[in-house]
Amino acid sequence: MSALCLGLAGAIAATLAVPGSGFTLAWWHSVEKTRWEEHYLVRDDGLHLQYARVRGSGAGMEIPDDARFENGYWTYRPQLPALQPLRLTRSGYSADYELCIDGRCQPMSALLGPPEDAGSAALELWSCRQPGAMMAPNVSWNRAP
Incomplete structure (x- = not known):
């Protein structure tokens, strides 16, 4: 099983075990209020974006010509x-x-705490080999929408 490291300010803040099926990063567009998802596989050489999906288009959210609904x-x-x-x-x-x-x-x-100072905080995700990587045990994981 691969590991995903999450870092803040250049330091590892969390290490999570990720199965071969990978993980999805999701967010809501701040203007259009539309859900956006990107699915990644974790490999030794980095994170491989497999596909992206979005519920609609809008400001800065142009749908590529080869997209399928x-x-x-x-x-x-x-x-x-x-x-x-x-x-x-x-x-x-x-x-x-x-x-x-x-x-x-x-x-x-829930994994890293809120962004600092209600402003913005940089976050990095990368593949890593971390002995003992595990799903965050003190966090309740919700079913995907």
Whole structure:
């Protein structure tokens, strides 16, 4: 089983076991209030984006020409190299990211605490080999929507 490291300010804040099926990173677009999801596989060389899906289009959310409408989402497969790390910005002014593993989701704030100072906080995700990596035991994981 692979491990996913989550880092804040250059330090490992959490290490999670991720099955071969990977994980989904989800969030709500701050303007359009539309759910966006990206599914990644964790490999030694980094995080591989398998597909992205979004419920609709809008400001900064152009749907690619090759996207297909499936189960209420526009789904497409971006062609990107492995990301190592994947850099995200969290803000106290918008909904937090959700991390979904094996069909169960948890807001990043449950894993890492809220973004600092209600402003923005940098977050990095990367593949790592960490002995004893485990699903966050003190966190209640919710079923994916």
